[in-house]
Amino acid sequence: MSDTTIKNMEEFAVVSGISRPTLSKYFNDPESVRQSTKAKIEAALELHAYRPNMYAMNQNRRSTRNIGIIVPFLADPFFAEIARNIENLVINEGYRPILLSSHGDPRQEVENLISLRDIKPAGVLLAPLGRASNIAEVGELCSEFPTVLFDCNIESLNHAFVGHNNTQATDIMVDYLVRTGEPPVYFEMKKPPNPNANKRRLSYINSMERHGLEPSIFSVDGESWNFEEIGYSRGKELISSKDITNGTVLFTNDRLAIGFLAAAYEMGFRVGRGNGCALRVAGHDNHPYSRFTCPALTTVSHDYDAISRTSVMRLFDLLENREGSNPTDEQLFPGKLIMRDSA
Amino acid sequence: MSDTTIKNMEEFAVVSGISRPTLSKYFNDPESVRQSTKAKIEAALELHAYRPNMYAMNQNRRSTRNIGIIVPFLADPFFAEIARNIENLVINEGYRPILLSSHGDPRQEVENLISLRDIKPAGVLLAPLGRASNIAEVGELCSEFPTVLFDCNIESLNHAFVGHNNTQATDIMVDYLVRTGEPPVYFEMKKPPNPNANKRRLSYINSMERHGLEPSIFSVDGESWNFEEIGYSRGKELISSKDITNGTVLFTNDRLAIGFLAAAYEMGFRVGRGNGCALRVAGHDNHPYSRFTCPALTTVSHDYDAISRTSVMRLFDLLENREGSNPTDEQLFPGKLIMRDSA
């Protein structure tokens, strides 16, 4: 590497012997110039470290290569994993992911949407908070930039969406539980932050009725994203009051189940499907920690890979051809039963 | 809101009746203009939605208001929490946090450092991967931008650092365990990705010797960040081979302990300090999930709040006054014993 510091494209044009407009072309797409000049440029690049100024580039570009990614709660390993997947896919497309978390707070979500506008993203991948989301703001964003919703749909927007088939997933779980033991009662939050919970509850009810069984639902208080805490404290109450002492409990999501398992353990109730187990417990999501609960949690997994891959793919469809694949399509991927020791 | 769309500061100057240079001043610091003009501007802002183009701003500014934040592994709720704290503090200072995760991969860490350069951050808060970090690259970044390291120091850089007092924290845990039961054996990874682990091991050894006890260490294989998996599988092996059947086990970190607890549970070993418990288990970090293990995990907490607050504070010290508070200082905050049921 040489000692001369190149501070702009003009200077790099001099040392590389390539004109600035051609360099500009190269940096926007290395394949758009002749092989021989590409080679020259890259040779010069080896000698004189230079990178175009991102702000100057994006100022004039019709479109930046930024892709906004908003998830509702990054401290949840579930979303952290999905975000990580999506980030990598976006990078592989030669774009620049900007990851933002709403931290479970609708105001933060709106803040994030505003931040995104500053960044003038080429497109955005948005997993909305759901029930609490500011639908008007989200709708505006969707019409402002090419956007794909994932994980949680806002149906009134009638916008491109890819996610998990909550109905089918709950269904196979109920089937499994009914087939292998006591039919499940259902444990959920009265006001779930995420509307997927509604789909899951309905699916539970339908499945139970299809089996000729009476649905039974515990709707507990709690509004935040502290699911483990809610599962733990409400679970303890229900066990104390003898509302739950045996049988099978199906939880809206793994995190509630994780909290409940802690409560059951603490109160001396053995969970599992073996002899001497009072309770069976099942979750939903295949949370990264569900393998390490005591006992390991039986759950339904999302098709993480298909969902993230398809979200990104559909976004780039939008970017390249706005008329392309039906932009209001909802695309769902089936869940997969993960049998472990808890049920 | 009016129907006229303002597309740049020039146009906004016309409709607001304020000159462009004054507007520029206002947007860089609303308090830098007279109250009366500030009021006029904000009145106009109500009528004509306008936001300065971020790219054009940052292109010419001596310094952007971007603050880069790099954490080693965002899918770990531990870092997710810290990152969330820091983000909020940065926003409160009127800056713009850019959060990047290295996903446990040193190459990704270098990628992140390079990405940061593009963004021309005013400053950066970096929690390095540690042992695997590319020290040369990190060092360059430190000299290029005002930087504060946190969580994990790279001592050879001799750079501003704020973190957890691993030595003291391990010490109080060993004290507690020795005082209340069997002295602990130590469980760690042979090649821990994070060098804090070395401090903890040394502290364990010292503490034990101070008590006149023989240190005993299990160094298990495994190099990745799948700590739970490692704790689980290695734990199962050690229990099977009867290397661990009773007594007290102190783990380098909570995530290893979480995995081990799952293994112990599966193999029918009861953990806790009550009667009928074969094993006591203790962790380190006060991981967000450590409250919900079976049994709840006794651990040592970082002073999350002080660490994130101080990191941000010291970065802004650097920003405002490069000569200020000794930039090579290492600042440690003591850990706090969290007694729960596992030990």
Added chain:
DNA sequence: CAATTTTTCTTACGCGCGTAAATTTTTTAA
């Protein structure tokens, strides 16, 4: 080899804003 196509070069302008200098206006102090 000439004719055609493709690529590069030269020239020039614009993006939206920061910022400096000189001037004018407004506010504050005396």
Added chain:
DNA sequence: TTAAAAAATTTACGCGCGTAAGAAAAATTG
């Protein structure tokens, strides 16, 4: 009321790059 200080205005240039248009050079074709 007047002088001094503070703030706003006008004017003008620059940041680093995108991009358009016409000329020139290089590669491809027959």
